[in-house]
Amino acid sequence: MKKNKIIKTSDNKVIKIKTGFESKNLVHTTKLRTLMIITFLIFILLLTRIGFLQFVQGNFLKEKAYQQQTINQIISPKRGNIYDSTGQSLAIGVQVDTITINPTKIAKNNEVDTKDYKEKVAKGLSEIFELDYEETLKKVTSESQVETIIKKVEQEKVDQLKKWMDENKITVGINIDEDSKRYYPYGSVASNVIGFCGNDNQGLSGIEANWESTLTGTPGKIVSSKGSDQQEIPNAEETYISAENGSDLTLTIDVNIQKIVEKYLKQAVDENECSRGGNVIVMNPKTGDILAMASYPDYDLNTPYTPNSTLAKTYDSLSSEKKNDALSKMWINKSVGETYEPGSTFKVITAAVALEENITSTDKTNDFYCKGFEQVEDRKIDCWADNPHGLQTLRRALCNSCNPAFMQLGKRIGPSTLYKYYNAFGLFASTNSGLYGEQRSIFQKLDKVGAVELATMSFGQRLNVTPLQMITAISCIANDGVLMKPRIVKEITNTDTGAVTEVPVTQIRQVISKQTSEEVKSLMESVVTDGSGRHAAVTGYSIGGKTGTSEPPEKKEEDGYVASYVAISPIEDTQVTLLLTLYDPKGKNGHQGGQVAGPVVSQMFSEILPYLNVPVDENASNSSNSSNYIVVPDVRKKTISEAEKILKAAGFNTKVYVDGDPNNILVEDQTPKPGNSLMKGSIIVLYGEGYSISTSVSVPDLRGMNASEAINSLKSKNLNINIEGSGYVTTQDYAKDEQVPEGTIIKVTLKQTLTQVH
Numbered sequence: 001m002k003k004n005k006i007i008k009t010s011d012n013k014v015i016k017i018k019t020g021f022e023s024k025n026l027v028h029t030t031k032l033r034t035l036m037i038i039t040f041l042i043f044i045l046l047l048t049r050i051g052f053l054q055f056v057q058g059n060f061l062k063e064k065a066y067q068q069q070t071i072n073q074i075i076s077p078k079r080g081n082i083y084d085s086t087g088q089s090l091a092i093g094v095q096v097d098t099i100t101i102n103p104t105k106i107a108k109n110n111e112v113d114t115k116d117y118k119e120k121v122a123k124g125l126s127e128i129f130e131l132d133y134e135e136t137l138k139k140v141t142s143e144s145q146v147e148t149i150i151k152k153v154e155q156e157k158v159d160q161l162k163k164w165m166d167e168n169k170i171t172v173g174i175n176i177d178e179d180s181k182r183y184y185p186y187g188s189v190a191s192n193v194i195g196f197c198g199n200d201n202q203g204l205s206g207i208e209a210n211w212e213s214t215l216t217g218t219p220g221k222i223v224s225s226k227g228s229d230q231q232e233i234p235n236a237e238e239t240y241i242s243a244e245n246g247s248d249l250t251l252t253i254d255v256n257i258q259k260i261v262e263k264y265l266k267q268a269v270d271e272n273e274c275s276r277g278g279n280v281i282v283m284n285p286k287t288g289d290i291l292a293m294a295s296y297p298d299y300d301l302n303t304p305y306t307p308n309s310t311l312a313k314t315y316d317s318l319s320s321e322k323k324n325d326a327l328s329k330m331w332i333n334k335s336v337g338e339t340y341e342p343g344s345t346f347k348v349i350t351a352a353v354a355l356e357e358n359i360t361s362t363d364k365t366n367d368f369y370c371k372g373f374e375q376v377e378d379r380k381i382d383c384w385a386d387n388p389h390g391l392q393t394l395r396r397a398l399c400n401s402c403n404p405a406f407m408q409l410g411k412r413i414g415p416s417t418l419y420k421y422y423n424a425f426g427l428f429a430s431t432n433s434g435l436y437g438e439q440r441s442i443f444q445k446l447d448k449v450g451a452v453e454l455a456t457m458s459f460g461q462r463l464n465v466t467p468l469q470m471i472t473a474i475s476c477i478a479n480d481g482v483l484m485k486p487r488i489v490k491e492i493t494n495t496d497t498g499a500v501t502e503v504p505v506t507q508i509r510q511v512i513s514k515q516t517s518e519e520v521k522s523l524m525e526s527v528v529t530d531g532s533g534r535h536a537a538v539t540g541y542s543i544g545g546k547t548g549t550s551e552p553p554e555k556k557e558e559d560g561y562v563a564s565y566v567a568i569s570p571i572e573d574t575q576v577t578l579l580l581t582l583y584d585p586k587g588k589n590g591h592q593g594g595q596v597a598g599p600v601v602s603q604m605f606s607e608i609l610p611y612l613n614v615p616v617d618e619n620a621s622n623s624s625n626s627s628n629y630i631v632v633p634d635v636r637k638k639t640i641s642e643a644e645k646i647l648k649a650a651g652f653n654t655k656v657y658v659d660g661d662p663n664n665i666l667v668e669d670q671t672p673k674p675g676n677s678l679m680k681g682s683i684i685v686l687y688g689e690g691y692s693i694s695t696s697v698s699v700p701d702l703r704g705m706n707a708s709e710a711i712n713s714l715k716s717k718n719l720n721i722n723i724e725g726s727g728y729v730t731t732q733d734y735a736k737d738e739q740v741p742e743g744t745i746i747k748v749t750l751k752q753t754l755t756q757v758h
Contacts, residue, residue: 077217080246093180105173184301192333217246250491252289276583279334285475288484336438339464343550346460368405399531410458425473433486478574481512535598539677547593560584565597610675634674651680658688671743685743701736725750
């Protein structure tokens, strides 16, 4: 502010002089305003930052503070076990250990000693567990509170670590925590059904994956406090939240039946050179329970990333991507994970629809005519047989597996009615079985079904279903027409409380009448006793069946044929259904279902039916000229002397391979196996401890012989016989000069024309 300075002169005059003067007590107005604006802006920024921290990052910072102030120790739950229906363990958890370290606790008094100490620890851990040293050292020198060195360590390695720690006087910084590892006692048995777990015990396929939430449980934890030095505060209050262990599963699968079908499935795939493997399902039609389900080739559940013997032949030559694809395909459960064209087995469905709709009857004379082909619009569709079947009833058409007859029947039924029943049989929807990777069927849309599609559909071609859908529909027919939901899990057991929850048997709907069911079962029985399915017969049991041979789809000829067979037993009060599918058979037996799959079904049923205590059907025995047949008892694990006594009392002769006292040595094996039916006087070969079944007998050529000659020819070589029909031998199931073990059953057919069977 400018001021006037007053000066008096000598003559007392006053002079005013202007001078510049800055007051020290006043603030310039402009500067004050600027200061206030800056202050206000800073205040706004602070408020904005506080709001951002409070409302935007609040939860994150709260969680971070919680982590900095607390120690969470996770308590892993125990994964539930998986059992078969008899209580046998299929998947269990075995105790292993996880090795972790606390890097900050691996230290000495000074920096140099600490560095040497950490290097020593890293070297020891990497050598014991065969790990990369540099990676291990990186973990040991990290700033993390906890680092995991290795999971799922076997006890031998843990003992080695403990010894090393004692020798080097290491007491802190290395932790040995209890853990569990999945173990499969039966290895490859039911592998494609059960599936496996990854390193973190999480299910990756099969039941293990599909029932993950039930098996895995809920982790618990221990929460404690830590100070600013990141160390646990002594005597601080802890919060303990217990883990909820996973539940156990009891499957409907019976491991004994499973092993029976796997044995014969493997044999069938190998003998018939099935390039794409095979599949089999055994079901109880009354409950929908899956008693056995197998795909082959299979794999070992304990080493799921190791190629099976089939894949191993080409595995090393594949790219990384193709290796992953090949392993994934190896794990697939063909029963639900792949679809197929069912072929002539589907004629059972067509017949059931026609009978239910009163379009025909089982034995109406001259109802169908086969001239060797059927002309459908501009397309000629051949019958499989070289010679036309001529006039036929429905029963004879099914026995002959005549394509033209069923094309005629499908035309009478019509696509709308067929689709109504396909839907009722559950062929359009998933079965909701609880199995992993279940695929849906493939049908033409109804409005796209023309005359050709209707014709091929009537005998099971150009449509795709899963094997499980197919056997479920056949089981419906066998179960008085009532469709049941397939069931793979029978019970769920809470391992913490012991409470058992049964997965209910579920009836879906009545599809056909009981009368129609009985008529179709009668037709299926005729297929076995007097038709193309005769090779599935089992002496002493009534069997119904239908063969199937489906051609590869157009433009997919490399897939090859599918030979299949669906069977039921017994005819009255059916207790078992079985579906066998063999993909791309190329062996000496050809590719037709009757010849390729039929004998295998017979082998399976010959052991399954006695095991299930299905009573022998005397009428069935008499119809096969087998009233003098008796079932072979199981004498394994009995002493040689006791076994011979039992067998001779039953009417059998014996041959024994044994070293030592027969009163003390147990029977290790026998040929034929228990459950087979043989004529009195047949031979049972017993093997004591130290002996195994060996292939040592050459099969004679029986063709042209009568029954007596065939019996004597085989008896001279300690071989057994199973006779169908009467007259002269036209077929035998083991070729001339083929090497087989003593006691093997040679099935022969008498007075039947040697023809192909479809």
